[in-house]
Amino acid sequence: MAPLTSTDSRRFPVWGWALLVGALLAVLAVVFGPGAAPAPAPWEPEPAEVAEQSQAEGPLAADPGEIPEQSWAADLLTVELRSLGGIEAERIAPKRSGALEGAVLNEKKEGIEGVRMTIVGGPQDGWSTVSRTEGHYLFPELLPGTHFIRLEIPGYGETVRSHRVRKNGRSWRDFRVAPPVGVALQLRDHENDPLAGARVILGLDGPEVQSDEEGIVNLPPMVGGERVLLTIRAAGHVPVRQELNLVIRPAGAPPIEVPALPQGGRVIGKVSSWPGGPFPQISVVPRSNQIGTHKVAWETWQGVQVENDGSFVLEDLPTSHLVDIRVSHPSGVSEPRLRSVKPMSHTPTRVAFVVKRGQGRVAGRVLDLQGQPLPQATLVLEASDPAAMLGALYPGLEDVPSTTMLPVPAAMRRELRARTDGGFDFAVGDHPDGTGALVLTATAPGYQARRVLIQRSYADLEVQLSPDDRSASMRIDLSDRGRVPKIEWYLDGRPIDEVEGVQVERVAKRETLTGLSSGIYDVLVRAGEDVLRHDREFRVRGAAELEL
CATH class of the missing domain: 2.60.40.1120 (Carboxypeptidase-like, regulatory domain)
Structure with a gap:
């Protein structure tokens, strides 16, 4: 077949050229004509809005007015109360900007209720909580940094885990445990020879087993799961921690090799x-x-x-x-x-x-309302921003995210018992600049705790305590809700059933917290990760209603 040319009888028809030119003119008229709209740009998806806060830092707080009515539906509500002082007292409390939340799960990833969880060591030694519905737990007020947590698990036993709590928000951690597992370790000294006589401690201070002449340690069955904590100590060597993921090991499995311990x-x-x-x-x-x-x-x-x-x-x-x-x-x-x-x-x-003694002092007396001394009073002088204090004193803590238990320097926390005349005398000359004020807390049996903001030295500060009025209550009415969730209450970082004198009463769809001290509270109500209400100064005197 001959190639097509301009003189070929099979050239492009004239009517086709006419249609093509007409279409071109129509396009030019649209583009350049008066009032012409610009040609649409290629479609691109709009970027999703991202809150300036990671999941590990927890939900963003919302004002009550921003929450649509009945926008929530959850099987569990958490209500966190923090006492800020009496009605007429200063409304202050030390800042603890971290929190830890999650669940305790078994080997089938099922929640375990009734697990006692206790902070071990550091400034908050002894703080505890208990896992509730579906294994959920909450430590609402923790200092940022590494915390060690003892878990007492029904049906499993006791174990210790560690976790680093982030600044300014919630950290999330599910503690996964498994039935007890036995394991063998091979220990070596700083010259890589078998290390005899070393002590392997379950957790931080649990049962211990010594290594034999070959450096072998046969550990008894212990709670398994993820990141099981062991402490290894040997004379002349640096004490170290080892974290193991313990599952069922087959019979005859060789010992787990632990890196040689460094010389101390x-x-x-x-x-x-x-x-x-x-x-x-x-x-x-x-x-x-x-x-x-x-x-x-x-x-x-x-x-x-x-x-x-x-x-x-x-x-x-x-x-x-x-x-x-x-x-x-x-x-x-x-x-x-x-x-x-x-x-x-x-x-x-x-x-x-x-x-x-130093130059700066905070000295004075603790008295009752009649001016009589309270020798049984306990006084704690602590930083209003402990995290800032720790950062100023120990800048290296930011670089050791998983190994260093939070220290308790005197500049961050001092504690004294009042003298027979109610007197007290604290040194404050080591307070670092730029770390905020101090908070003095005075407590005595039968009296309401009193906090005083300390921004200078005092030689004769008088702190008067009022008799504790525990007649206040707080009620949540859920009668207009179709489904009634379970409510977990926390007061000053502790589960409410561990606070002496405070009780929860539930009648139909109304739940009341009784035995509260009259005063001002910071109140945070959440359903899962959703903040339903956050009152930074909620007045409680007599019967208070907390509306959702």
Whole structure:
């Protein structure tokens, strides 16, 4: 077949050219004509709106007016109350900006109710909660940082887990456990030889087993699951923690090899004098983190009390870290404030301190309304922003996200019992600049706690306590709801059934919290991750109604 040419009889028909030119003119008229609309751009999906807060930081708080009426439907409500003081008192409370929430799950990922969960060590030692519906638990007020949590699990036993709580919001963690599992470990010393006589401790302070001549440790059955915590201690070696994912191991499985333990160093020191009262305490925190094969058990050297003559010995410190050593005392200030040293394995590193009264003081008396002293009063002077205080004193904590238990320096928290005349005397000369004010809390049996904001020194501060009025109540009425959820109440970070004198009464679809002290409360109500109501100053006197 011959190729097509302009003279070929099979050329493009004339009527086709006419249609093509007409269509082109119509397009030009639309594009360039008067009032022409611009050609549409290719479609692109609009970016989704993302809240400036990660899931780990928890839900964003909403004002009650922003929540559509009856917009919620949940099987569980949590109501978190935080006492801010009496009706006429200052409305203050130390800032604890973190929280930890999740569930305790078994090997089938089913929730376990009734698990007692207790913070071990650190500034909030002893704080506890209990898992509820579907294994749900909540620690509503925790300091940011690493916390160690003991879990007492019905039908399983006791175990310890650790978790780092984020700043300014909620951290989420499901603790997954499994039936008890036995396991064998192979331990080696710093020269990679079998390590005999080492102690392997379940959790932080649980049962322990020693390694044999071959460095083998046969651990008894212990609660299995994810990130099971063990502590390993051996003379001359750095104490470390090991986390294991424990499942059923087949018979005859070889021991789990643990990386060789590093050799430890020694620090010898003395506090030559202090202004009476309790003995000074020593705490050690790493200046910065150095990633290695082990997690150091830094709590070994926190809260170490000096001997009668003020001497102390810190054994088996890591020789790879520069560490900060501090001395704490409620009535004095350490000089120097800290010593940064690098422990040595062969020659002890020596340090010396003296604790002086210092220039800044907060002194005064605790009295009742008739001006009589309250010698049974307990006084706690603590930072209004503990996280800022810890950040100023221990900047390296930000770099050690999973190994260092939160320390309790004197500048962050001091505690005294009032004298027979109701007197007290705190040192505050070591308060770091830029970390906010202090909060003085006075408590006594039969009296309402009183908080005082401390922004300067005092020589004769009088703190008067009022008799505790526990006649207030708070009620939630759910009678207009089709489905009535279960309500979990928390007061000042504790489950309500662990708060003495406070009870929950439920009649039909109304639930009432009785035995509350009259005063001002911060109230947060949530359904799952949804904030239903947040009142930062909720007045409770007599019978108060909390509307949802």
